Amino acid sequence: MTLIGAAERAAMRGLLDSVNESLGAPPAPVWEAAYWAVPRHAFLPETVWLGDDLAECSREAAPETWLRHAYADTPVVTQVNDGRPAEPEDRWASSSASAPSIVFRMLDMLDVTAGQSVLEIGTGTGWNAGLLAQRLAPERVTTIEVDPELSARAAVRLGSVGLEPRVICGDGAFGYEEGGRYDRVIATCSVRSIPPAWIAQTKPGGVILAPWESPWFCYGLVRLTVDGYGGASGTFSPHSAFMLMRGQRTDLRIYRDVLRDEHVPAESSTRLSPWAVSGDDWAAQFAVGLQLGDVWRTWHDNPDVRGVASRLWLATTDARSWAAVDWDGKRSDRFTVWEHGPRRLWESVEAGYVWWRDAGRPGPERFGLTVTAEGAHVPWLDTSDNPVPDLT
Incomplete structure (x- = not known):
């Protein structure tokens, strides 16, 4: 003893x-x-x-x-x-x-x-x-x-x-x-x-x-x-x-597994701050994550890219689609977005954030999950007949 x-x-x-x-x-x-x-x-x-x-x-x-x-x-x-x-x-x-x-x-x-x-x-x-x-x-x-x-x-x-x-x-x-x-x-x-x-x-x-x-x-x-x-x-x-x-780990790295020299991303801009969905607001991150499914993200501070002070990377776990959101270190009302692949990931993030905001910014305690006999995972808000948007 x-x-x-x-x-x-x-x-x-x-x-x-x-x-x-x-x-x-x-x-x-x-x-x-x-x-x-x-x-x-x-x-x-x-x-x-x-x-x-x-x-x-x-x-x-x-x-x-x-x-x-x-x-x-x-x-x-x-x-x-x-x-x-x-x-x-x-x-x-x-x-x-x-x-x-x-x-x-x-x-x-x-x-x-x-x-x-x-x-x-x-x-x-x-x-x-x-x-x-x-x-x-x-x-x-x-x-x-x-x-x-x-x-x-x-x-x-x-x-x-x-x-x-x-x-x-x-x-x-x-x-x-x-x-x-x-x-x-x-x-x-x-x-x-x-x-x-x-x-x-x-x-x-x-x-x-x-x-x-x-x-x-x-x-x-x-x-x-x-x-x-x-x-x-x-x-x-x-x-x-x-x-x-x-057994559920994802071993992915942006520069090793996702980006390729032949990728030509589409350029756009956004007013949604990348920190709104990947910063200190845990409720926002939880809700966005429920909707995105297989999308992961990582920050790259001070990348060796002219005019970019911080970059938020997004990618699907199958590495087929990715996006990057750049902050120039000056403006806080507009950010440059780069997207590649069959899915427009930042568009999905924006849609997920807007849905969460319009729903009253609910925390995790208002969400639930149903796992069906067939194995489907269906997250919902407040009641099981109110599924969250599926942005996958």
Whole structure:
């Protein structure tokens, strides 16, 4: 069993206060009891990566810093580059321990009760599975992780706190059919579509809770109730940004995969600021992303192009259509647009933004999603008979 010393106990109390403040209320007593029985630091690796530059932090070399981040209400990167060696300048986050406040928010939204069974997609460190196992009993929890090393380590860490839920190494998109049909399915990675297996393996009336991502914007949670006929429907809420499920990743780069020398783009102009749809307004980005489907974007500041201070790139995930929106560093009422391919992507962005603005600038909590028995994903506003425009 993991021992909790005075420093760890003080750090745990401080984090619980931060979570209470973030959520506006303490976690339910059953989850607070699980929190004390399943300490977060017992699930973090000896080395974590911190900040935007993913600087290494070793527990052995900097124990106080390591413990402070273990009990901060922030995510902690626990793996880079899918576990492969990488130079500091080439690091990218591939797994993390989620911010504790979102962990408890999602556990509350999952609304589990004694006797229910849960399938977790994305074991990661194992901490979330540990909290569930402590709450429900280990035999009621199945957790699946695609990365063999992370899966093995999580099983060891769970054992160190006296818990042995079923830990499976495999592709979470396929769920775990051998576990029967579950009352709840919870994902700790974001998805762009709900895998059919999750619906098939959930009991009628059961709940699927998953972080949501469109190629345009990673934000929001979707909570679906399974209808028993092969479909599911429910609503979105804000409060999350998770790493994308590995099987749904898009590995595209503008200059490597999209642009070609023979492309001759059409030129136009727009009054819609690119920052209106890819800046600080998360509600706008969420709504536009729901409508655009397979369109992603990236910023290029200070490109080596005369008269261009910033450029917003857009492209479809099949790399067949792209657009660029240029700011000259001076005017804020007109921007130059370049578009190529069978789809006029910026025209779609403008249409999506205007629709959202005219609908009263709704946030994620006014949107919902229906997944049909045939696998179609139909997002809607306020009610399921009011689908959002399909700009794909």
